[in-house]
Amino acid sequence: MSKSNNVYKDAYNRGLRLLDETKSLPSEPELGVLLGVSRTTIRTILARMEETGLIAWNKRSKTVLRVPQPDDFFPEEETDTLSQIIERSFMRRLLAGGAEPGMQINELELAREIGVGTTSVREFLIRFSRFGLIEKRRNSHWVLKGFTRAFALELTEIREMFELRSAAAFAALPQDSPVWADLDLLEDEHRLLARQIAMRFNEFSELDERFHRLIHRASHNRFIVDFYDVIAMIFHYHYQWNKAQERERNEVAVTEHLAYIAALKSRDLGKVDAACRKHLKSARHTLLTSIPEGQQPQQA
Amino acid sequence: MSKSNNVYKDAYNRGLRLLDETKSLPSEPELGVLLGVSRTTIRTILARMEETGLIAWNKRSKTVLRVPQPDDFFPEEETDTLSQIIERSFMRRLLAGGAEPGMQINELELAREIGVGTTSVREFLIRFSRFGLIEKRRNSHWVLKGFTRAFALELTEIREMFELRSAAAFAALPQDSPVWADLDLLEDEHRLLARQIAMRFNEFSELDERFHRLIHRASHNRFIVDFYDVIAMIFHYHYQWNKAQERERNEVAVTEHLAYIAALKSRDLGKVDAACRKHLKSARHTLLTSIPEGQQPQQA
DNA sequence: TTAATGTCTTTTATCGTGAAAAAACAGTTT
DNA sequence: AAACTGTTTTTTCACGATAAAAGACATTAA
Numbered sequence: 001m002s003k004s005n006n007v008y009k010d011a012y013n014r015g016l017r018l019l020d021e022t023k024s025l026p027s028e029p030e031l032g033v034l035l036g037v038s039r040t041t042i043r044t045i046l047a048r049m050e051e052t053g054l055i056a057w058n059k060r061s062k063t064v065l066r067v068p069q070p071d072d073f074f075p076e077e078e079t080d081t082l083s084q085i086i087e088r089s090f091m092r093r094l095l096a097g098g099a100e101p102g103m104q105i106n107e108l109e110l111a112r113e114i115g116v117g118t119t120s121v122r123e124f125l126i127r128f129s130r131f132g133l134i135e136k137r138r139n140s141h142w143v144l145k146g147f148t149r150a151f152a153l154e155l156t157e158i159r160e161m162f163e164l165r166s167a168a169a170f171a172a173l174p175q176d177s178p179v180w181a182d183l184d185l186l187e188d189e190h191r192l193l194a195r196q197i198a199m200r201f202n203e204f205s206e207l208d209e210r211f212h213r214l215i216h217r218a219s220h221n222r223f224i225v226d227f228y229d230v231i232a233m234i235f236h237y238h239y240q241w242n243k244a245q246e247r248e249r250n251e252v253a254v255t256e257h258l259a260y261i262a263a264l265k266s267r268d269l270g271k272v273d274a275a276c277r278k279h280l281k282s283a284r285h286t287l288l289t290s291i292p293e294g295q296q297p298q299q300a
Numbered sequence: 301m302s303k304s305n306n307v308y309k310d311a312y313n314r315g316l317r318l319l320d321e322t323k324s325l326p327s328e329p330e331l332g333v334l335l336g337v338s339r340t341t342i343r344t345i346l347a348r349m350e351e352t353g354l355i356a357w358n359k360r361s362k363t364v365l366r367v368p369q370p371d372d373f374f375p376e377e378e379t380d381t382l383s384q385i386i387e388r389s390f391m392r393r394l395l396a397g398g399a400e401p402g403m404q405i406n407e408l409e410l411a412r413e414i415g416v417g418t419t420s421v422r423e424f425l426i427r428f429s430r431f432g433l434i435e436k437r438r439n440s441h442w443v444l445k446g447f448t449r450a451f452a453l454e455l456t457e458i459r460e461m462f463e464l465r466s467a468a469a470f471a472a473l474p475q476d477s478p479v480w481a482d483l484d485l486l487e488d489e490h491r492l493l494a495r496q497i498a499m500r501f502n503e504f505s506e507l508d509e510r511f512h513r514l515i516h517r518a519s520h521n522r523f524i525v526d527f528y529d530v531i532a533m534i535f536h537y538h539y540q541w542n543k544a545q546e547r548e549r550n551e552v553a554v555t556e557h558l559a560y561i562a563a564l565k566s567r568d569l570g571k572v573d574a575a576c577r578k579h580l581k582s583a584r585h586t587l588l589t590s591i592p593e594g595q596q597p598q599q600a
Numbered sequence: 601t602t603a604a605t606g607t608c609t610t611t612t613a614t615c616g617t618g619a620a621a622a623a624a625c626a627g628t629t630t
Numbered sequence: 631a632a633a634c635t636g637t638t639t640t641t642t643c644a645c646g647a648t649a650a651a652a653g654a655c656a657t658t659a660a
Binding site for chain 2: 007036119122123126127130132138139145151154155157158161165220221222223224226227230
């Protein structure tokens with residue numbers, strides 16, 4: 001096997017959803033933009049839709065014949081990128097315990113275990129190394145540094161530095177900047193979520209990420225913006241892993257966000273600083289309490 | 301060809317220098333530690349040294365027979381890592397002009413041009429991406445963001461944030477910390493270099509890096525320490541590229557470093573902050589003046 | 601009985617290859 | 631002639647294979 005066609009399968013699944021809404025599909029280039037893939041992939045998708053009797057396709061006319069059924073979709077797991085598969089698998093092992101800091105990481109073994117080629121694993125590890133959880137020994141193996149208390153503290157130290165600066169930059173943005181409209185929209189979403197928190201508390205993490213990314217973007221600094229990838233990754237897996245008091249935690253966070261938003265809108269730097277600090281402090285606390293205590297870093 | 305034996309060649313060259321000093325070589329494991337390679341490589345080296353009549357090798361006895369000649373050494377260029385070769389080649393193209401921001405980067409073309417496989421180029425680009433000069437379009441090509449004024453400003457913003465914090469942490473270190481001894485040694489090296497600046501000004505950049513890394517290490521934060529890789533990379537190529545007033549610049553920098561060191565030793569946070577700020581300001585200025593003005597970022 | 605050497609096994613680094621996907625080009629339709 | 635469709639070329643992505651290098655095990659010397 002040389003390359004999986006997950007791009008096609010994922011785009012196909014998303015394409016099926018378009019069939020519910022219209023009686024005929026737009027042009028190929030338009031579909032390409034819509035689904036974020038090339039025309040080549042669009043044509044493969046259309047070919048299959050024709051084959052399975054979903055549409056009648058003749059040059060420009062792409063008439064919808066029937067509504068897609070559940071079994072028209074490709075299985076979810078076939079739409080994932082290889083790197084997503086590897087990342088998930090790797091993080092599961094990392095968080096599932098037994099992964100002591102100092103332990104060495106074996107490319108070949110990982111590849112075999114996940115059922116992928118070594119190249120993909122290597123590339124993943126290189127990409128992943130910027131998160132600071134693993135480290136490469138010169139022309140030798142990788143070493144696990146581990147999701148330790150020290151890691152969490154170092155991560156949050158930078159996060160706090162960056163976010164305080166970004167928040168200040170945000171508050172200083174001119175009134176006609178489009179970010180204020182974005183902030184208003186996010187505020188509405190927060191209010192709505194706050195009201196329905198009992199049912200929708202698990203939707204918070206996605207909103208959280210969008211909110212913080214908006215703020216970080218105000219820094220206009222690629223290193224700050226990119227660093228949020230590290231935070232997002234950690235929080236993503238952390239949320240999946242530690243479900244204790246999830247509802248309460250998220251309820252508190254929503255409230256803090258709303259206060260933070262109000263502070264930003266006041267454009268009072270003192271208030272912004274205080275609201276930001278308060279929120280980051282509780283975020284740090286949440287993260288720290290979720291770290292297994294036993295794990296202490298080995299001597300390298 | 302599957303893998304070059306540059307590790308062996310480089311270690312061999314370094315091994316030759318040991319022959320000048322002693323009449324017989326130590327044990328294989330000891331040599332391994334000394335040259336930073338495995339015993340397998342050490343044995344390959346010893347085998348060749350025996351073959352070329354440099355040593356007589358019988359089990360534990362490794363007697364030096366003659367002093368190595370210039371042509372005993374492998375050519376410098378054969379001792380480089382593939383990734384070093386690729387990086388150099390890539391940076392040359394980047395700085396040599398004609399590399400407009402927004403331009404797309406072609407893996408295959410790069411690989412052919414440098415004469416290496418695509419895998420190595422891919423891995424290089426992934427590793428290199430953390431420097432913020434290039435960016436990947438989702439399942440498509442890489443895009444050059446370019447060594448622009450914006451890049452330099454964003455880089456220095458983070459650098460200043462991190463270094464001020466590290467310097468403060470450094471000054472707060474207890475008197476019995478080993479870093480003070482390291483600092484003393486560096487101070488001596490600075491004084492010596494200052495006296496011989498006319499001849500040795502080009503040795504400054506190496507000293508500069510060691511000095512700043514020592515300070516950053518005091519932060520005990522892997523993200524801060526790792527970020528210095530970005531700065532070091534940029535300065536490395538920047539120094540190679542822009543030789544204008546190199547002597548004067550370095551002379552000023554040495555003086556600033558000495559003031560900075562004095563401030564650290566005083567452990568007076570106000571003085572440290574001032575000395576650090578002063579040095580970083582002139583470093584930023586130097587970097588900014590070296591950026592070609594014409595290059596403006598394209599619309600992405 | 602410790603620490604070396606000799607030998608064998610495992611892992612990493614790199615390439616060429618082939619399918620998926622993108623992109624470029626050429627020909628049609630409105 | 632602008633925007634589409636049909637076709638061809640190029641590029642990315644992922645694999646297995648292979649030599650270099652690391653590492654583990656067995657044996658021998660001090």
